[in-house]
Amino acid sequence: MGQLENRTAIVTGASQGIGRAIALAFGREGANVVATARTTAAIEAVVAQVEEAGAAGLAVTADLSVERDIQRIADETTTKFGGVDILVNNAAIIHPPIDLVDLDADLWRRVMDVNLTAAALLTKFALPSMIENRYGKIINISSIGGRKGGKGRTAYRVTKAALISLTESVAAEVKQHGIDVNCICPGGVDTEGFREAFGSEGREENPKLMLPEEIAALAVFLASDMSSAVTGTAVDAFGTTNPLFG
Incomplete structure (x- = not known):
């Protein structure tokens, strides 16, 4: 039996x-996985792999800058699985290097909407079933x-700093209901987004970069009952890209 057997997880x-690595890791641990992204074919392929591992999956195509799409993720999850036990707010826009003086206001708003507002709203939509079940x-x-x-990364870094504060604030609000928020x-991870944003060939060019699966392993721990002592915490998973190592 996997660590997440009979749990339902949304991964944006x-x-x-x-995000893909987390969804697949959750599936291998027995979770029902709701995979969301803007590209239908890509998330359907992820769900197919989840199902090959013996778990149940659901692909929901959604644009996280659109509130009705965020609500639809919650609604479709509830319809198929009855609610949500685990929520991973992973989706993000990594904008190209650009100083604030040159940053277009529409790009600023879209980064805020996808990286931060969507996480807050999806958390808001997920919490009622978690509170009812006294677990999340x-x-x-x-x-x-x-x-x-x-x-050159102002909008992106602002949203990522705000996610840490969101984590701490929501954790303080919901611990009484048996819900952990982390x-x-x-640090540097070899992903498609990293390669595009930094013009990098990934680990071929920088062998210090981590694999997505290393972050997924940490997510499995935080999603499992083994992490009951951890909440309201931001875990630095810098690997060998830790500034301590130069």
């Missing part, structure tokens, strides 16, 4: 990178970029 941004695990995927500002701050 599940078509690639860290919420995991927000922040970033090493949420720990410190940096040139945050993962990955």
